[in-house]
Amino acid sequence: MSGPGAVAVTTPAPGRATALVPATVAMGRRALLSIVRQPATWVPGLVFPLLIAAVNAASLSRTVDLPGFPPVDSFLQFLLPATLIQGVLFGGIVGGADIALDIQDGFFDRLMSSPVARPAILLGRLGGAMVLGVVQALFFIGVFTLFGARVEGGPVAVAVLVVVAVLLAVSIGGFAAGIGLRTGSQEAVQNFFPLVFVLLFISSAFFPTALMTGWFQWVAERNPLSWMMNAARDLVISDLAFDDVVRAVGIACGFAVVTVSFAAMQLRRRVRMP
Amino acid sequence: MSLPIQAAGLRRSFGDLVAVDGVDLEVREGEIFGFLGPNGAGKSTTVRMLTTLLRPTGGWARVAGHDVVTDADLVRRSIGVALQDAAIDPLMTGNELLRLQATLHGIGRIEAKRRGAELLERVGLTAAGDRRVGGYSGGMRRRLDLALSLVHAPAVLFLDEPTTGLDPMSRIALWEEVRSLNAENGTTVLLTTQYLEEADQLAGRIAIIDRGRIVSEGTPQTLKAQVGAPTLVLRVDAGHRDEARAVLSGRFGTERPAPTPEAIAVGLDGGAGAVADVVRVLDELGAELEAMELHEPSLDDVFAEATGRRLEGAEEATTDGDDEGGTEPAAEGRRGRRRRGGTS
Ligand SMILES: Nc1ncnc2c1ncn2[C@@H]1O[C@H](COP(=O)(O)OP(=O)(O)OP(=O)(O)O)[C@@H](O)[C@H]1O
Ligand SMILES: [Mg+2]
Secondary structure, three states, rough: OOOOOOOOOOOOOOOOOHHHHHHHHHHHHHHHHHHHHHHOOOOHHHHHHHHHHHHHHHHHHHHHOOOOOOOOOHHHHHHHHHHHHHHHHHHHHHHHHHHHHHHOOHHHHHHHHOOOOOHHHHHHHHHHHHHHHHHHHHHHHHHHHHOOOOOHHHHHHHEEEEEHHHHHHHHHHHHHHHHHHHOOOHHHHHHOHHHHHHHHHOOOOOOOOOHHHHHHHHHHHHHHHHHHHHHHHHHHHHHOHHHHHHHHOOOOOOOHHHHHHHHHHHHHHHHOOO | OOOOOOEEEEEEOOOOOOEEEEEEEEEEEEEEEEEEEOOOOOOHHHHHHHHOOOOOOOOEEEEEEEEEEOOOHHHHHHEEEOOOOOOOOOOOHHHHHHHHHHHHHHOOOHHHHHHHHHHHHHHHOHHOOEEEEOOOHHHHHHHHHHHHHOOOOEEEEEOOOOOOOOOHHHHHHHHHHHHHHHHOOOOEEEEEEEHHHHHHHHHOOEEEEOEEEEEEEOHHHHHHHHHHEEEEEEEEEEHHHHHHHHHHHHHHHOOOOOOOOOOOEEOOOOOOOHHHHHHHHHHHHOOOOEEEEEEEOOOOHHHHHHOOOOOOOOOOOOOOOOOOOOHOOOOOOOOOOOOOOOOO
């Protein structure tokens, strides 16, 4: 392949796509570097949910005594899953925006003119999002524990919450990557952010649906994020139950399957020779 | 043995705009082939088709013996690409990028590390290897880009305007690099440029492209020889100008487009040796010689001969409607580089 004097390089046999696993690991490393080296993109995702939790806990703490409120230790305990999920949803946007930026500034062409296995482009980003999800989950659970909000289900419930956080990171990451791949515009990805925010606030994240009224209650009860929220909350506020674990992980898996399929579809579209 | 790069009737249109309009190419093993043309001529579009980034709308091309559409993955294995406007991730270091690129080409970890160090050394970036690319100068980025394109020791290398925006020193350093690469490894290089000097200096053969078509092709020497005689440009006092113009073009060769209305330009059929005779004739006419210059034929003359326009300086003169460059939206995003909108 190379002329005289060229350094022998071990390239794989022609006709085979470059191995998916090393390429995914390499792309995942890059995604992580991008996260670690741009703290401005995810630190707010750690701080703001905590602020919102603090404000809500201060203003709504008495509501736990209302009839119909779930049996919780404290309002803070009630808020733990909401804060965790909110943080993960915020952080997951970053990877999608980075994919769009790659398309915008031509780094994507560099990838496209190499034989890299195409799925690695998406899988690497999702891998980065998963790691961030683990860190966020441990961070939020840690901070809430410090302030006295316990996870009643114990270490197993904590582990399940981390798994749920990772699945949700993949879900939102898949959604954002799909938008990024579709539009090739970082702005477009960021413009979807308020939608996530609205979905979150019209859910049972900060208040039980049983105590809501009118259309708000109607929407909140049908908002998939409420289902996720309730399932995660049961892990926090009640003793460990197999049903609760299956429900929480199942719902999160459902989200992930839907959005990752969407992203995979958009990737296939994007890598077709234009 | 098939040619490293071969194309016939290669075409690409974007809607009504025909960016590349039937290009035939034959690049031979181990040569540096220059693709010379003004802004918007279709250089990048051609390169993007040859590097499997863009689907031709007509004709065909084979690179390293593989069809660029049906065997795109085989082509990608054989080529190194440094695109005109592909950014380098500013958050990563030179070393990290080289290792990533190596992995993308299926090179193992240890080999990738060794190869990365060797290439950094080669392009003189060893000291900067662990610094983030965001802090590199333009010249350093181009050199890193070149190193990245070489990670898998490609048989065919595509360089799209590798020195645009570089200062003369960096430009010459990059030329040196391309030359030695070609000489030592026998790498076939297709290089696009807007600079006549660059094509002249580097390329063994040149194709001049204008408005999507190749208007002239050959070695720099043969292309210049086609234009033929050197051009004598001179100025005489206004009173004798018309007379001198008529006599000189009648006796020494054909009149050529002059740089200013006051100047007289004549293609000297007798070559540089005829200059003494010109001076004597002007003396006989009583004309006062104010200035005189002899221009050896240049690629610009070749371009002018083929298209009726001048190449250099044509950038500002919006030859083809202002559909390029300056109309792009302002730079955005953290990388500070920009390119055409990425929407499909
Ligand atoms: N993706 C695209 N969509 C629409 N038009 C395009 C696209 N890419 C290129 N063109 C048009 O095709 C023509 C050729 O462009 P190309 O980029 O190939 O020129 P070039 O020779 O590389 O110019 P430059 O020296 O400025 O890089 C231009 O008129 C350009 O506007
Ligand atoms: Mg170009």
